[in-house]
Structure formats: structure tokens, C-alpha cells
Amino acid sequence: MNIRLFRTVRLRRAGCATTSRVSRAITVISRSVEWAFGAASRAPVTLKQLLISAVLETPAQQHPLSVEDKIKCYGIYKRLHSATEDTIKLSVEEVALLKAAAGAIYVPLVLGQLFEMLEGEFT
Numbered sequence: 001m002n003i004r005l006f007r008t009v010r011l012r013r014a015g016c017a018t019t020s021r022v023s024r025a026i027t028v029i030s031r032s033v034e035w036a037f038g039a040a041s042r043a044p045v046t047l048k049q050l051l052i053s054a055v056l057e058t059p060a061q062q063h064p065l066s067v068e069d070k071i072k073c074y075g076i077y078k079r080l081h082s083a084t085e086d087t088i089k090l091s092v093e094e095v096a097l098l099k100a101a102a103g104a105i106y107v108p109l110v111l112g113q114l115f116e117m118l119e120g121e122f123t
Contacts, residue, residue, distance in 0.1 A: 004086055050102065051076075051102070055077045055080070072097055098118065099115060
């Protein structure tokens with residue numbers, strides 16, 4: 001599968017009220033991405049950034065990964081981190097692993113967009 005890495009993800013929906021839990025989750029995601037990429041500005045969050053955060057930050061106590069999956073996540077991380085082109089080719093198994101890792105840490109607003117982008121349905 002060819003995945004477009006530099007599509008932006010909206011952390012808030014226009015006109016939608018957010019609960020304090022969702023607002024806190026969005027703040028955590030924003031800070032996590034800023035920490036991981038040194039982006040102190042309000043630059044748009046990209047799919048690449050969210051995928052890298054997902055493979056590096058999967059909480060072990062809630063969704064344990066096998067040693068084999070952790071090694072695969074590291075391999076995916078290296079490929080994502082070094083990617084300079086707009087697209088990257090990932091196997092179906094790698095996409096499934098990314099979805100599982102992202103599902104463990106992201107709120108539905110972010111996760112839904114991430115899944116749409118990975119499945120090529122994002123408009």
C-alpha cells in the first residue's frame with residue numbers, strides 16, 4: 001500500500017464542542033508531537049508525525065506488544081523517519097500494526113482520520 005505521509009490531521013473539528021477529557025487528550029497529542037519533532041510552532045500535524053509517535057509510544061501495560069512486533073515497529077519507525085517523499089510503501093501487515101499501535105494511544109477524533117488516511121478514504 002502506498003501511504004501519503006504529509007497529509008495534515010485536524011486535532012479539532014470546527015464548530016464542535018469538546019469535553020475536557022478530549023481537550024486534555026488533544027493537548028497531550030500536540031505536546032507529544034512537538035516533543036518528538038521539536039515543533040514549537042503551531043505547524044500542522046502530519047500523518048507521518050502521528051505514525052511515528054504511535055510506533056514509539058504504545059503503552060505496554062494496556063496493549064502489550066510481542067518482542068517481534070516491537071522490532072517491526074522499530075523498523076517501521078526507521079523507514080518513516082527517513083522518508084522524504086510524499087508517499088511510502090507499506091505492507092498490509094505493517095498497516096495493521098500501525099493501526100493497532102495508534103488505536104492504543106489516540107482519541108477517536110484523531111484515530112478516525114488516521115484510519116481514513118491509511119485506508120485511502122480521506123478527502
